[in-house]
Amino acid sequence: MTLQTQGQAGLADQIAAKARHFGPGLLLCLVVSGVALAAEHVEAGFFGRAWLEALVLAILIGTLVRSLWRPGRRWLPGIALSAKTLLEIAVVLLGASLSAATIAAAGAPLLLGIAAVVFVAIGLSYGIGRLLGLPQRMAILVACGNSICGNSAIAAVAPVIGADGDDVAASIAFTAVLGVAVVLGLPLLIALLGLSVHQFGILAGLTVYAVPQVLAATAPAGQAAIQLGTLVKLVRVLMLGPVVLVLSMLSIRLRGRTDAPAAGHRFAPHHIVPWFIVGFVVMAALRSAGLIPTVLLSPLAGLANLLTIISMAALGLGVDLRSVAKAGPRVSAAVILSLLALGAISLGLIHLLAVP
Template sequence: MATAPLHTAPSTIMQRGSGLLPGIVLCAAVTFAALTAQRIEVALTGRAWLEALVLAILIGTAVRTAWSPAERWQAGIHFSAKTLLELAVAMLGATISLGAIVGAGAPLVAGIVAAVAISITASFTLGRLFGLPRKLAMLIACGNAICGNSAIAAVAPVIDAESDDVAASIAFTAVLGVAVVLLLPLIAHVLGLGQHGGGALAGLTVYAVPQVLAAAAPLGVAAVQLGTLVKLVRVLMLGPVVMTLSLIMGRRHGAERAPVASHSIASITRFLPWFILAFLALAAARSLGLLPEVAVAGAGQLAGLLTIVSMAALGLGVDLRSVAAAGPRVTAVVTLSLVILGAVALVVIRLAGIA
């Protein structure tokens, strides 16, 4: 009797794998369509106005609207939306080097940290005042304050966000992200900011690194260089923010079971998801020079691909009626949050003495 599990384990694994396959293949097909659409977009306009990550959500949502996948598809869709996303977040750690902080300078780094903290707090408060659910408000706050889609994707599994909330927050921040890229050079000119000031403004407000390059390029090479550096330091805030949320969620879920928590390392790691621990470990290894560049590049590319697959899965689980119902409130919160972030960014630029 004791040896029965050894005989059943392989068949059980095969059954689970075959059960996941249909949904994973569906998500992969949506991902392929999104990547193809992005290539066509670049070929026609010279720029990816909507990245594959956003397109995957839109295509997945369109498929879900036209066709409701049966139960046999659901296991693979859920696996792609959760497990693959967690794996992508973990692998992102290999692309983060803490050395970027040293090169940015203490005053600017302190300003970036303050800007992220103030923006998250203000955005979350706005979301709650506008009646948004707590998780949706947090997704929008982190997306605006840190790095848009990537931050939303990283925070979502930590706070157990619903797919509708993830899709809504990404969709609206994506639209405004494109608007910021287009308007930022004009805003920098109107405010009298030079290349360094305009680049810092781009790094502090624009969501994705490629978008920072697009927004800062019209201002000059110096703007692109400083904007990219500021943006990378801002992205580094994702680790501490996600870790903090993990601890908060862990305490909330475990409060009844463990009313008195120890401050030991074991107690802390108990509340941290495996992928956050992996993220931090890989970031430390990258910072110490333990990872070869080929591994870093490969991890970044694979993380990006897995994130797109996960977003396709999220799109396949979206009810458009729920997203539409949240539309006006989400739009207002995202817009006001972006205005607050811009105001805080200008204060940081002035205090740091960036011209």
């Protein structure tokens, strides 16, 4: 056997091992997604339109499956791959639908308003947490998680303020369930509050926890809402860098130290900005420069939508409704009230800027 043949055989073995590792969970997510797409089609046939998009149905069906049956260890790698990696790829592909004209149309007032909302929401959320009796570090984690980007913000801020594992676990326990609730419930506000497509896109970008979840939340309102919501959320995520830097300096000052803000922690920008955000920006830049052929825009958007549906199925399969009870009443109340406060501030910004 030649070296080339041995190399090919080794590569085939690696591919087979990866397929066995990720295959079961990925297949389960594909099945849930297929059922969601079929249900959307049936729904459209009966009612003339799909009141619940496949994205939302995938979450609901996945959550139902998870409530009736807890997937074993062999299913988990594929579910995790679908929930994270596929969704991140979808976000990158979505960048192809965003041009410089869309960014310019947002305007400097909106971009400055997003930064103001983040800092005001952090202060207000921190105050709510303290009033409810949360420890200082816990209140900071909840405030940053709600105001910026959920678990990612909590993970980035925790070492800066010296939070321990229990603080982090308690802070994120409620995020998965509440995040899904926001994705499912937010579109109801379109009719309830009489929001326009652009207003809803901004609201979703300012309140939904994760960048990928903005896709699911804004899908019922159309492509314009998806684009604007993603842009707003992108700016909001980028605020994590300045927030961590401020907390880092405050932490050093409070401890009277001039070295690292927390043991073993080193401020690193590449840990603050996820790779898929960079990819999203690159794709948007390529689109703005005319380097992505127009004929590819629709297929890229379709692929992003399909990957998002699969990821939403995985998100539903990962929702453990018992985490609400585990989070504790004070943490749960702080997170919910902080989210409501963020929504109120966001609506205030929308009306202040007179968004059409």
